[in-house]
Amino acid sequence: MAMNSEEIESRITAAFPDAQVIMVDLAGDGDHWAARVTSSAFAGKSRIQQHKMVYAAIGPDMGDALHALALQTFVPVN
Template identity: 85%
Template sequence: MPMDATEIESRIMAAFPDAKVLMVDMAGDGDHWAARVTSAAFAGKSRIQQHKMVYAAIGSDMGGELHALALQTFVPETADASSQGD
């Protein structure tokens, strides 16, 4: 059974209570998700460290119940700057 957006988001929010999470079902199959996660917890961390933090929050279901996750992570200040001009 694929992991749904609510479950993914709740796991991320449990690890990063200040996070803003936007989930998108990329293939319409509930198995391939894109997530945009903004949290102050990412400040001072490399993009790889930020992604590892999110994958750790999701847990062992990554690659199992959750087949694919396209992940974007942002610190609150950079999230606003990156969306300008879109």
């Protein structure tokens, strides 16, 4: 069973309470998502580190219930 956008967003915001998350269903099938995540937790981290942080927040469902996630991460601008 595929993960819906609310579940993905919930896991991300649980790990990063200040996160702003924008979800887009890329294929209209609920199985291929794009996420734009903005959080101060990413400050000072490389893009790879930021993406690994988000994947860790999603947990073991990444690659299983969540088949594909195109990810963009940002640090908020003050």
